[in-house]
Amino acid sequence: MFQGRTSNSRLDFNSITMADHTDASREKAPVPVTHVIFDLDGLLLNTEIFYTQILEEYCIKYGKAFTWEVKQRQMGRKEREAALVAIETLRLPVTVDEYIKHVRQELTHVLPTCKFLPGAVKLVQHLHRHKIPMAIATGSDTFFFGKKTMNHKDFLLMFQHHVLASDDPEVKVGKPAPDVFLVCARRFPDAPDPKNCLVFEDALNGVQAAVAAGMRVVAVPDERADLKEFKDSGATLILKSLLEFDPSSFQLPPYDSHSNDEAH
Numbered sequence: 001m002f003q004g005r006t007s008n009s010r011l012d013f014n015s016i017t018m019a020d021h022t023d024a025s026r027e028k029a030p031v032p033v034t035h036v037i038f039d040l041d042g043l044l045l046n047t048e049i050f051y052t053q054i055l056e057e058y059c060i061k062y063g064k065a066f067t068w069e070v071k072q073r074q075m076g077r078k079e080r081e082a083a084l085v086a087i088e089t090l091r092l093p094v095t096v097d098e099y100i101k102h103v104r105q106e107l108t109h110v111l112p113t114c115k116f117l118p119g120a121v122k123l124v125q126h127l128h129r130h131k132i133p134m135a136i137a138t139g140s141d142t143f144f145f146g147k148k149t150m151n152h153k154d155f156l157l158m159f160q161h162h163v164l165a166s167d168d169p170e171v172k173v174g175k176p177a178p179d180v181f182l183v184c185a186r187r188f189p190d191a192p193d194p195k196n197c198l199v200f201e202d203a204l205n206g207v208q209a210a211v212a213a214g215m216r217v218v219a220v221p222d223e224r225a226d227l228k229e230f231k232d233s234g235a236t237l238i239l240k241s242l243l244e245f246d247p248s249s250f251q252l253p254p255y256d257s258h259s260n261d262e263a264h
């Protein structure tokens, strides 16, 4: 299992809340958010637990520990880029193809059972009801995206499109490069300016990608994350859970009596 960080080495979640918006979100005449882009794994769907378990077991076979530091460097990346991170950092005696074959085999069985993370359904349904254009930008490819979403088809219908970085020819480099978010913004029918897009991300690589794309980003990191790294990377807001998000703080329509806490 991962070693948790000591409390001194990280900021307290409670110290980085709605009141801790960076300058970008505190401007006098804030730039309106017209489009919202969601990450998938670890943000909308609780899939990171499966990657952790499978990769811990895989690394143990070779006498290596799949640490939080390695996982954090993989999160959000394209499949091959993520595989290289683990193989090179941990000096795993396997090829990228062998690694991918194993991980695919294992993930195939468990991903269809994945559940929504708290607040995901409430937020997406709310924005959909208010006709805010939304898309998904993920490091996944078609194969994994299909497994993760096969039991959440109605949920997917609320998004205008999704960009699957791992096999989209326009996404040359995965997160932390900005490509996936820029391609995603361009594909909305009205191709918004990145400054009008708000991104939701759980991974440091994803926050860096969104910031590099010129977008504002709400981070909802894993509890093991070093929040200072997220702050230093330019996250506009850092939350413990999507349930804490107040749409009106980004000039989006406020929650109302129709917004259920969890429909799923």
Ligand SMILES: O=c1[nH]cc([C@@H]2O[C@H](COP(=O)(O)O)[C@@H](O)[C@H]2O)c(=O)[nH]1
Binding pocket: 039, 040, 041, 042, 048, 051, 052, 055, 071, 074, 075, 076, 077, 078, 079, 082, 083, 137, 138, 139, 140, 141, 144, 175, 203, 206
């Ligand atoms: O422990 C891990 N988590 C996540 C990834 C990578 O991150 C992607 C998920 O990215 P996102 O959060 O952008 O959906 C996965 O498809 C995978 O490529 C990984 O390799 N290892």
Ligand SMILES: [Mg+2]
Binding pocket: 039, 040, 041, 042, 043, 075, 076, 201, 202, 203, 206
């Ligand atoms: Mg993610």
